[in-house]
Amino acid sequence: MEMEKRSWSLGLGNKAFIFSFDAMLAVLLVTLLLLVGNFYATKSSEYSLSRLQMIRTGSDILALLDYDGTLQPLSAPTIEVGLNELLPTSYHMRIEIRGKEFGPLVVETSSETPNDRFIGSGKRMFNVNAESYIARYWIWLK
Amino acid sequence: MAKVKAMIFTIGLVMLSLIILSLAVLIFNTFQKAELTMSNIGALDRIYELDTSIQNVLKNLFKSSWIDLEVDNELNLVSFKERIPSNNTVFNLTLTNFKNFTESNFDYVNLDLDNVAKELPLIITPHNIGYKHLNFGERIIEITPASINFDKYEIFLDFNENIVSCPVEYSEETDFDTYIQASSPAMECSLRKIEPDIENKVQTEEGFVYLRADSDGSLVIIANDTIAWVETKIWLNPLTDINVGYPDGIININLPEIGVSKTSSVRIR
Secondary structure, eight states: OHHHHHHHHTTBTBHHHHHHHHHHHHHHHHHHHHHHHHHHHHHHHHHHHHHHHHHHHHHHHHHHHHHTTSSTTOOHHHHHHHHHHHSOTTEEEEEEEEETTEEEEEEESOSOOOSSSOEEEEEEEEEETTEEEEEEEEEEEO | OHHHHHHHHHHHHHHHHHHHHHHHHHHHHHHHHHHHHHHHHHHHHHHHHHHHHHHHHHHHHGGGGTOEEEEETTTTEEEEEEEESOOOHHHHHHHHHHHHHHHHHOTTEEEOOHHHHHHOOEEEETTTEEEEESSTTSSEEEEEESSOOEEEEEEEEEESSOEEEOOOOOOSOOSSEEEEEEEOSSOEEEEEEOOTTSOEEEEESSOEEEEEEOTTSOEEEEEESSOEEEEEEEEEOOOSSOEEEOOSOSEEEEEGGGTEEEEEOOBOO
């Protein structure tokens, strides 16, 4: 028993053991914190990617509406039909068209704009004969 | 011995802590860079979207120039059909309105359309052949190739008044050929090759059209005291993806705060 006690203390008491144990715990804690931090950083990065994806979805929809001539009549019902055909079910979108002496013409799939989530937006130009217009979109998750 | 062991152990722990801290700094930096990259990609997407939409509008507005432009990649043929003197009023007004509207809504966009309104310069790529007007709205069309990388020109003229005389036919061998055909209500000039480096005239009751094809490949067409519908066909050497557009530097987008500057042209056909 006496021998065992001596081997634990190594002639220095048990201070070294407690110090080592404390240090190991501290390293473990820091490592854990870093892992958790890294996890949230990765999650946040994925979040940015999904936001970018959302903006690109809105941009593609508006470009399609422009190229297939749906924006040309400058008519809200026509644009609404086109928008409902193209917009994925998980999104809401609003399109606003302004010209030099026109608008705003607003087409939206939801009249309520949320304050608690990310809203992607963008702009493009288009023309109807000699007149030019700016179409702006906002897109968000339902 | 115990002291040495304790020292090695402490050094080991210090090293481990340093490695962990370095990793933390590395992860933090990577995360920050990823965030910045994402935000830059978003900004570049917006610029690209605006740029392509402006290009599309300018391409559509070209219709108001009343130049009928055709590109046939199978036949290696580009054809321009227009009336000279051309009516540039609507085209210039449309361009000015578009420029003012765009620049007033996007202060980081600059449209350099002065030369387009003045000369309506078009570039055939990849051959690098210029087709422009010396003062669009007036009477001169000028074609300037960078080299003789085409086979021949064919010019078809049409007049309201009668033709009085046709250019003399030329039969000698040349680096490239220039053919002309002209029609009017009562008389026509059949398709014929014309002599290079001299003035070739199609005389009408009211005026004349002057054509000069120089040995360097350039061609000038001038309508004097007459109105002519001019169709110019350029038979090109075979190259892929023949297209016609405005010269470079028409659209300038500059966002110094994110270090992005973009200059682009407009492909019309």
